[in-house]
Amino acid sequence: MVARRVGVLSLQGDVGEHVSVLESLDVEVLKVRTPQQLASVDALVVPGGESTTIAHLLVTSGLQDELGASINDGLPVFGTCAGLILLSAEVLDGRSDQWSYAALALSVRRNGYGRQIASFESPVEVRGVGEVAGVFIRAPKIERCDDGVDVLATYDHGDGAHPVLVRQGNVWGASFHPELAHDARVHGLFLDSI
Amino acid sequence: MSSTNQTPVTGTAIVKRGLADMLRGGVIMDVVNPEQAKIAEDAGAVAVMALERVPADIRRDGGVARMSDPLMIQEIQAAVTIPVMAKARIGHFAEAQILEALDVDYIDESEVLTPADEEHHIDKWAFTVPFVCGATNLGEALRRISEGACMIRSKGEAGTGNVVEAVRHLRTINTQIRRLHSADANELYALAKDLQAPLALVQEVAAIGKLPVPLFCAGGISTPADASLVLQLGAEAVFVGSGIFKSEDPTRMAQAIVEATTHFEDPSVVAKVSTGLGSAMKGWETASLEQRLAERGW
Secondary structure: OOOOEEEEEOOOOOHHHHHHHHHOOOOEEEEEOOHHHHHOOOEEEEOOOOHHHHHHHHHHOOOHHHHHHHHHOOOOEEEEOHHHHHHEEEEEOOOOOOOOOOOEEEEEEOOOOOOHHHOEEEEEEEOOOEEEEEEEOOOOEEEEEOOOOEEEEEEEOOOOEEEEEEEEOOEEEEOOOHHHHOOOHHHHHHHHOO | OOOOOOOOEEOOHHHHHHHHHHOOOOEEEEEOOHHHHHHHHHHOOOEEEEOOOOHHHHHHHOOOOOOOOHHHHHHHHHHOOOOEEEEEEOOOHHHHHHHHHOOOOEEEEEOOOOOOOOOOOOOHHHOOOOEEEEEOOHHHHHHHHHOOOOEEEEOOOOOOOOOHHHHHHHHHHHHHHHHHHOOOHHHHHHHHHHHOOOHHHHHHHHHHOOOOOOEEEOOOOOOHHHHHHHHHOOOOOEEEOHHHHOOOOHHHHHHHHHHHHHOOOOHHHHHHHHOOOOOOOOOOOHHHOOOOHHHOOO
16 A cells, blocks of 8 residues: 555654655645544654653543554554654653553663763664664663564664664654654655555 | 764754754743652643743842752752753853753753853854754844854743733744845845844745744743744744743643643634633733843843
8 A cells, every 4th residue: 555645743743854754755744633633644653752742642632542543453653753652662761650552562761872962863774775864862762672573773872783763564663863864765665665 | 974883973953953853842841840840741841941940030039040050950850751951141151061061951041041241142062962042033043043052932021921022023033034035145145234144044044934943932921822822923832931830720731831832723722721721920011121131142
């Protein structure tokens, strides 16, 4: 199936960058803030931002259960940074009441690469794409992956290689922000996989 | 750089502006202690601004307002998982160095504190941590960006609970951006001179039709309707200073402003969250003010 209409969850975060990257791939893009909008998209991007804020707004917007059901029904979803956290099975160093969708069988540590002063850029080699500019902002670190998770890119920050781009079925997650580098290739890989 | 030699680089423009990008559509709340910081995070704040007194109290107390005690900033960092910002005085690069050493996530070189230098702002390129600065017009915004600011916020008139100055600043900045965007290339030299801004930045704004960094709103936002107003006027996120913890029910006010910021284009949502909120902060008519904080900085 080719995704005709791709949603960007637009509760909070770097929505505009994802929209412009997706538009460069010639798909129709819809900002998603309501269950009705969610029901009308063929795929969804969950942007970077603050995972606690986006989680809070998913609840108040009535999207929390709808999005969970959509993921279970096979909706292709790609989360970057905060989006990765929201899709992960286990969140370390989060709030005590932090919830997530457990669509990716992995453990992720919030701000695992450090606070803002440690935020960095580094090239990342992505399988099927080649080298992309990796932009890591207070980035989450994937510390453990189950066998069912396909690792498409790793990065070694001096403490061994950690996955930074993964997929499990229709669900994709990245520690970094391909959208901030205005590079559409990773989004293209996600859309091509659908 | 090759893919085998993965050398990380910190403090680049894309990394510093990137955190501002992540805060878009969010609410940054002033907090004076860990308890308030928890309330802000629980309510959905994207970041907190750690300071000893909110602007309304600075205005009331008078005296010299300085950077906060590092202990208080550290306690707030320990209390929440979201980014923690803190304020340095205009031109006080030593305060900024201290804040960077404390690992704060963003420094606000702020007119809310008493300026330390009446001629020079901080050279913000010299820092790895990103800076936000206030502006009342486009020329001021571009001067701050030329000094290395990675986010611009309207100054508004902090601590008044009155949004009128923030609206004036946002409208001014956006009107001036539209003027540049519609200008001929050969007009930009004179426009740069009028704006007292570097030509290269003037040309960049003229080409892209917006600031090269995110534009947020601060100064006097006290209700969900205020947040909706400034977002519709082109702000990409809001700072709320005194407006939350000087209101009757801070938890509900904080949640309501967060929801109104996300759903600013949907009046039915803003109406719902505004209903039965209790009173907003009392506020000041700006014409009655003895001290205009927005006049600090240049």
